[in-house]
Amino acid sequence: MAEVLVYVDHVDGAVRKPTLELLTLARRLGEPVAVALGAGAESTAAVLGEHGAVRVLTADAPEFADYLVVPKVDALQAAYDAVSPAAVLVPSSAEGKEIAARLAVRIGSGIITDAVDLEAGDEGPVATQSAFAASFTTKSRVSKGTPVITVKPNSAAVEPAQAAGTVEALSVSFGEKSTGTKVVSRTPRQSTGRPDLTEAAIVVSGGRGVNGAENFPVIEALADSLGAAVGASRAAVDAGWYPHTNQVGQTGKSVSPQLYIANGISGAIQHRAGMQTSKTIVAVNKDEEAPIFDLVDFGVVGDLFNVVPQLTEEIKTRKG
Numbered sequence: 001m002a003e004v005l006v007y008v009d010h011v012d013g014a015v016r017k018p019t020l021e022l023l024t025l026a027r028r029l030g031e032p033v034a035v036a037l038g039a040g041a042e043s044t045a046a047v048l049g050e051h052g053a054v055r056v057l058t059a060d061a062p063e064f065a066d067y068l069v070v071p072k073v074d075a076l077q078a079a080y081d082a083v084s085p086a087a088v089l090v091p092s093s094a095e096g097k098e099i100a101a102r103l104a105v106r107i108g109s110g111i112i113t114d115a116v117d118l119e120a121g122d123e124g125p126v127a128t129q130s131a132f133a134a135s136f137t138t139k140s141r142v143s144k145g146t147p148v149i150t151v152k153p154n155s156a157a158v159e160p161a162q163a164a165g166t167v168e169a170l171s172v173s174f175g176e177k178s179t180g181t182k183v184v185s186r187t188p189r190q191s192t193g194r195p196d197l198t199e200a201a202i203v204v205s206g207g208r209g210v211n212g213a214e215n216f217p218v219i220e221a222l223a224d225s226l227g228a229a230v231g232a233s234r235a236a237v238d239a240g241w242y243p244h245t246n247q248v249g250q251t252g253k254s255v256s257p258q259l260y261i262a263n264g265i266s267g268a269i270q271h272r273a274g275m276q277t278s279k280t281i282v283a284v285n286k287d288e289e290a291p292i293f294d295l296v297d298f299g300v301v302g303d304l305f306n307v308v309p310q311l312t313e314e315i316k317t318r319k320g
């Protein structure tokens with residue numbers, strides 16, 4: 001059976017959920033071979049094996065942490081040369097897309113970015129993408145070289161499947177240009193304790209209807225009752241009510257959670273572009289004509305300051 005390379009996103013050995021989703025999708029195409037780099041790479045093997053990785057190729061070197069992405073591209077290319085895979089799958093983060101694009105150029109392959117689904121096809125993997133502000137769904141396949149495909153978080157439900165997960169050391173030599181951009185300092189972002197916006201299974205967002213930074217705790221309380229991330233429309237962000245890092249939309253982050261709850265957001269096309277592929281969409285808006293109601297699965301016409309606290313209390317009660 002053909003092997004499929006899966007690039008592993010992990011933090012000191014803790015594998016992030018989008019990688020487990022990739023392993024689930026990779027099994028549709030062949031046998032997953034994971035590539036884990038940097039500190040803690042070897043300790044990813046157990047969880048990767050539990051999710052279908054037959055082999056885990058690992059490498060650690062100071063270059064992975066001290067420089068930007070090129071050393072990781074060198075390593076992924078070394079894995080590609082060693083395995084000759086049927087496809088290379090990479091999580092669709094900003095870093096993942098840069099690594100994938102650089103690899104595709106080096107190996108002379110076509111690339112598909114931001115896939116939301118993958119299936120096996122007679123002539124190679126077929127990727128589903130959501131295009132033009134999510135108003136079209138396209139299916140495409142790479143017609144040149146080995147397909148390199150980046151897949152958005154939350155594109156598949158994680159399905160465990162036990163495999164060997166055999167650790168093998170990957171030999172990597174770094175090119176002259178690999179150390180061109182050195183990381184000179186790192187400042188960790190202050191943790192909110194909430195999940196990462198782009199990876200969260202549930203996102204609760206607030207817009208201009210929240211009417212002030214002082215009211216955002218209403219949105220945060222609902223998010224916390226659900227273990228969700230908090231998003232915001234550009235109107236709310238531009239007004240200084242919530243950080244830019246939380247903006248959802250065309251010029252913000254693209255999210256595709258299982259559940260998206262929009263509060264006091266009208267549903268402008270630029271906002272929809274960042275959340276329309278969410279599996280279930282709920283909106284609370286006091287204007288029954290608001291365009292957001294055109295795309296919701298459940299809509300509540302009402303004042304968010306009345307509806308959202310009640311919803312939060314009800315969720316807390318049901319959770320016990």
Ligand SMILES: Cc1cc2nc3c(=O)[nH]c(=O)nc-3n(C[C@H](O)[C@H](O)[C@H](O)COP(=O)(O)OP(=O)(O)OC[C@H]3O[C@@H](n4cnc5c(N)ncnc54)[C@H](O)[C@@H]3O)c2cc1C
Pocket residue numbers: 206207208209210232233234235236247248249250251252253263264265266267268269270271274284285286287290302303304305
């Ligand atoms: C190039 C470009 C890029 C853009 N990129 C983005 C982007 O990435 N993300 C983004 O979000 N926007 C983006 N925008 C802006 C976008 O066009 C809209 O202006 C913005 O999304 C509106 O935000 P909003 O829905 O919060 O505000 P509004 O459109 O003002 O809507 C507020 C809504 O809240 C409702 N409301 C008010 N009070 C309450 C209440 N008490 N209870 C319930 N409902 C209430 C109102 O009925 C209304 O529907 C972009 C625009 C441009 C031109």
